[in-house]
Amino acid sequence: MRDVAIIGTGLIKWGELWEKSLRDLAVEASLNCFKDAGINKVDTISIGCMLGGIFNGQEHLASLIPDYLGQKHVPAMRLESACASGGLAVRTAFLEVASGMADYALAVGVEKMTDVSGGEATYGLAAAADQDYEAFHGITFPGLYALMAKSHINRYGTTREQLADVAVKNHHNGALNSMAQFPFAITREQVLSSVMIADPLRLMDCSPITDGAAAVMLTTVENARKLKKHPVVVISGIGLASDTIAISQRRDICKLDAVEIAAQRALKMAGKTIKDINFAEVHDCFTISEIMVMEALGIVKPGQGGPATSAGLTALDGKFPINTSGGLKSKGHPVGATGVAQICEVVTQLRGTAGKRQLPNAKVGLTQNMGGSGGSCIIHIMEVKS
Amino acid sequence: MDVGIVGYGTQIPRYRIKVEEIAKVWGADAKSFKKGLNLNEKSVPAPDEDCATLAVNASRNALKRACINAMEIGAVYVGSESHPYAVKPTGTILAEALGICPYVHTADFEFACKAGTEAMFVALNLVKAGAMKYAIGVGSDTSQGAPGDALEYSAAAGAAAYVMGANNLVAELVDTHCFMTDTPDFWRREHASYPEHGGRFTGEPAYQKHVSGAVKAMLYKANMKPEDFNYIVFHQPNGKFPVREAFRLGFKEPQFKHGLLTPTLGNTYSGSSPLGLAATLDIAKPEELILLISYGSGAGSDAFIFKTTKRLPEVRDKAPLVRKQLDEYKMYLEYGTYAKFRRKILKPE
Numbered sequence: 001m002r003d004v005a006i007i008g009t010g011l012i013k014w015g016e017l018w019e020k021s022l023r024d025l026a027v028e029a030s031l032n033c034f035k036d037a038g039i040n041k042v043d044t045i046s047i048g049c050m051l052g053g054i055f056n057g058q059e060h061l062a063s064l065i066p067d068y069l070g071q072k073h074v075p076a077m078r079l080e081s082a083c084a085s086g087g088l089a090v091r092t093a094f095l096e097v098a099s100g101m102a103d104y105a106l107a108v109g110v111e112k113m114t115d116v117s118g119g120e121a122t123y124g125l126a127a128a129a130d131q132d133y134e135a136f137h138g139i140t141f142p143g144l145y146a147l148m149a150k151s152h153i154n155r156y157g158t159t160r161e162q163l164a165d166v167a168v169k170n171h172h173n174g175a176l177n178s179m180a181q182f183p184f185a186i187t188r189e190q191v192l193s194s195v196m197i198a199d200p201l202r203l204m205d206c207s208p209i210t211d212g213a214a215a216v217m218l219t220t221v222e223n224a225r226k227l228k229k230h231p232v233v234v235i236s237g238i239g240l241a242s243d244t245i246a247i248s249q250r251r252d253i254c255k256l257d258a259v260e261i262a263a264q265r266a267l268k269m270a271g272k273t274i275k276d277i278n279f280a281e282v283h284d285c286f287t288i289s290e291i292m293v294m295e296a297l298g299i300v301k302p303g304q305g306g307p308a309t310s311a312g313l314t315a316l317d318g319k320f321p322i323n324t325s326g327g328l329k330s331k332g333h334p335v336g337a338t339g340v341a342q343i344c345e346v347v348t349q350l351r352g353t354a355g356k357r358q359l360p361n362a363k364v365g366l367t368q369n370m371g372g373s374g375g376s377c378i379i380h381i382m383e384v385k386s
Numbered sequence: 387m388d389v390g391i392v393g394y395g396t397q398i399p400r401y402r403i404k405v406e407e408i409a410k411v412w413g414a415d416a417k418s419f420k421k422g423l424n425l426n427e428k429s430v431p432a433p434d435e436d437c438a439t440l441a442v443n444a445s446r447n448a449l450k451r452a453c454i455n456a457m458e459i460g461a462v463y464v465g466s467e468s469h470p471y472a473v474k475p476t477g478t479i480l481a482e483a484l485g486i487c488p489y490v491h492t493a494d495f496e497f498a499c500k501a502g503t504e505a506m507f508v509a510l511n512l513v514k515a516g517a518m519k520y521a522i523g524v525g526s527d528t529s530q531g532a533p534g535d536a537l538e539y540s541a542a543a544g545a546a547a548y549v550m551g552a553n554n555l556v557a558e559l560v561d562t563h564c565f566m567t568d569t570p571d572f573w574r575r576e577h578a579s580y581p582e583h584g585g586r587f588t589g590e591p592a593y594q595k596h597v598s599g600a601v602k603a604m605l606y607k608a609n610m611k612p613e614d615f616n617y618i619v620f621h622q623p624n625g626k627f628p629v630r631e632a633f634r635l636g637f638k639e640p641q642f643k644h645g646l647l648t649p650t651l652g653n654t655y656s657g658s659s660p661l662g663l664a665a666t667l668d669i670a671k672p673e674e675l676i677l678l679i680s681y682g683s684g685a686g687s688d689a690f691i692f693k694t695t696k697r698l699p700e701v702r703d704k705a706p707l708v709r710k711q712l713d714e715y716k717m718y719l720e721y722g723t724y725a726k727f728r729r730k731i732l733k734p735e
Contacts, residue, residue: 018591117585195418 001098005224006233006382008037008217009344010108014332015181017211022049022056022112023068029213029337030069030108037217038229043102045069045076048089048109049336052078054124055116065108075102082128083285085109086214086339087369087378091238093218103219109340110213121209125335128372130246142206142286144247144373146198149288151253153200155303158291160200162306164191166287167204167329169315174326176316176357181210181332205287210332214341221385233350236364237270237381239263245375256289258377259296259368266366266379274298277381278363279320279349281342283370284327290314293368294322316357324349324357339369343380350384389514390558390692392454392551393701395447396664397440397526398544398651398711401430403724405539411721412534419539424625428542428652430719431528433727437466438476440545440657441526442483447705448522448547449484451556456484459549460518461491463509465501465656468528469494472576480524495656498572499621500682501525502546502656507688509550510559520551527655532580533730540624542652546660556698557667557676560691561608565600572683583683592685593627594634600679600687601635608691612636615691616674619645619662621681623653644669651712663692665708672696 010033012025020028026047034040047065052058062076079088086109093105113121122142126135129144152158168188174180191204224232243258244250251257267273274297282297284290291305299320300308308314314322325331325345328338346365348354354362364383370376404427409416420426431440441464449456462481469476477492495501495508502525509521524547531541571592574581584592597620605611612618618641620628625648632642645662654661659680666676671694678690725731 016586016590018587114586195415 002100003221004094004097004218004235005221005385006216006235006343006347007219007224007227007230008033008039009347010034010036010215011179011341011344012213013179014210014212014334016114018114020211022052022058022110023064025112025211025213026065026108026110027068029110029215030106033106033215033217038227039104039217042071042074042104042106042217044093044096045071045074045106045108046089046092047076047078048085048107048340049078049111050080050082050085050128051111051124051335054127056112081376082371083283083335084339084369084371084376084378085336086341087367087380088339090216090340090343090380091240091378094235094238097218097220103223105218106215107218107340108213108215109337111334111336112211113209113334114211118209133246133248141373142198142201145286145288146201147247148253148292148373149200152288152292155254158306160192161188162291162310163200163205163287164188165310166284166290167191169309170284170323170327170329173316173324173357174330176355177326177331180326180330181208182330183326201286201288207285207328207333210334212332212334212337214337214344216340216343216347231351232385233347233382234385235380236383237266237272239265239269239379241265242376243374245372247373254292254302256292256296256374256377258374259293259370262377262379263297266381270381272364272381276364277366278361279324279359280322280366280368281325281345282322282368283338284323284329285333289370290322290327297368321359324354324359339367339378342367342369343382346382350382387514387516387552388555388558389510389550389552390555391548392520392554392556393448393450393452393549394546394556394664394667395444395449395451395705396544396546396661396708396711397443397447399429399431399435400715400717401432401719401727402427402716403430403719403721407721408539422626423539424629424649425540425652426649428540429544429654430724430727431543435543436470436528437468437526438470438479440528440543441476441480441524441547444526444545444547445480445484445522445524448549450705451701452549453701454520454549456486459486459490459520459522461509461512461521462486463493463495463505463522464524464526465495465497465505466526467496467498467501467655468530469496497686498683499623499655499658500680500686500688502660503678503680503688503690506548506550506660507562509548513550513552520549523548523550525656525660527657529653529655530580535580537581537583540653542654544651544654544657544661546657546664548660554697555695556701557692557694560693561604563600563604563607563689564686565596565603566686567596569685571685588683589627592683593623593681594631596685596687597621597631597679597681598635600689604677604689604691614675615641615677617645617666617670617676618642619659619666619676619678621659621679622646622648622662625649647708647712661708667694667698668702668707668709670694670698672698
């Protein structure tokens, strides 16, 4: 396999983008990526999108996106693994370049979520759960994560305040990110007094409904060196894993096995341990998920995610910063775009261009993108290649 | 020719239901509705009240202040989204009840919550054109909110009527401006009992865009600044939107507090901003400037600048004040009675 580098990132300001359609979002982010890479033609396009069909009545993005991006006849495909669709698109682009099938590969993630009501959005997102044994019976994602949170609280003594501190920390970081949907700080008290959604999760524990897109451009390390535009950021490890779709079938409701296995695979491929990683972007679709992901990645021991968060381990100035972008909570969560945007943030940190949220020693970064309640997970490890 | 308001009058039903009472039935969080919408209770029409009866009472009160011969009214316009009939005018019922048929022009207006100021706009301009001595424009609604929907907490009933003319004015029209686009934020199809809406789409791209667009264009056209006005009155679908917009546009609380009725009245749709204007005329002194901004889904805003006259305090007490109708004689309903009054539950035939 050839070594693969990321030579371009493309983001747009996320939010309730009433004036922009699904295609507008994907095209804008992709054009920003083309500009950043200094490339205007690609050999392949992989598109991460979960709900184009349910939310927008639009399938067949493998035709739509190249068409509107001015890349007619380019091989293209749409990848779907619920909220991990974006990460999967990047992995696919990686395989295209690594295998020699393509020299320049674009991965774009997109989701247009505000064309439907809140109720319809919740129903659509529940398509990532087990339709026969979960969603059909009325449970939605806040409910599923609330069950996991309750179990975590009961077993490990994780507190309501520790959950709140995840949201507070991510909003602190998001306030420094001009692309974030909610770029403002919040307090622990605001989280604890926000509207109850599914006990113990309150509104401020939940990532929002977002319109957004993100794109990255991949090529060989050899090509990247010739461009001389940015520091060469390589993808040194990728891990993909699946787990049972229904949480009732899991080995342990307090553990995210897909995350743990995907991380082991990615670390093995990169020839590293978790101790070699400086920072991470993780899938905080709910505050409890960031805590459980920290534990599954091996950053802390099981049950220590909450106390470690409140102690500042994962803060911008902590020993292991997590979600410097603001995470899903503050930056927004356009499901298909999330995994790609996580990679954009890690690349930005590794290039040293993250502005006020720049980490001083960003050498090796990790992204963790998760589908559903942990039924699929994809991990990328990136580092600067001198 | 100087034209403006000769007389104004209002009607608010005496029944109320509290947000807590509705939230209790639906298992909703009353506190978050009250805080999120800045809304405590809403008016409810009695079983024998509808858009037409409210319009009649409001118009009779307007005529008391106008002190004119009603036979000189050349046009009767009623704006509502709850006209009693889909086909058959409300305007003729009103004109007949006022005793001014048959030599009169009537028309019904419909533009979601903006229909009231549309009726006022046309009445003003017909008088300005010299086509008639007086014209009456009314905003009247018994608005509908589907059971359990967010709208059920705010959809209320009330009416305000304005007799427009060219002399003996209580408020002179200084200028108007309009801001319209095709924006589907809220609608009700034929045969549907309750309207549908686009959730959060009704905020920023709908209410905010049109209200701020109309205010900014009006200020530019009139070469005026927010601080030039003594009062501003907004369309008020809830208590939150107008307050947020007022501050964004550079207005201060003393300017909007008198016209903000929604926290204890609810959203009276076509009657909303006209009732807010009436409450402001109830307390304004002569020679004061009022900016009125309506909003109707679909979507658009009408802006009016009025300047009060010396005649205003002279005729004010000839009819009930808005705060009296709003704060006195209230009777609170339980959800069951409310549901019966609003025909949400029906006896079998």
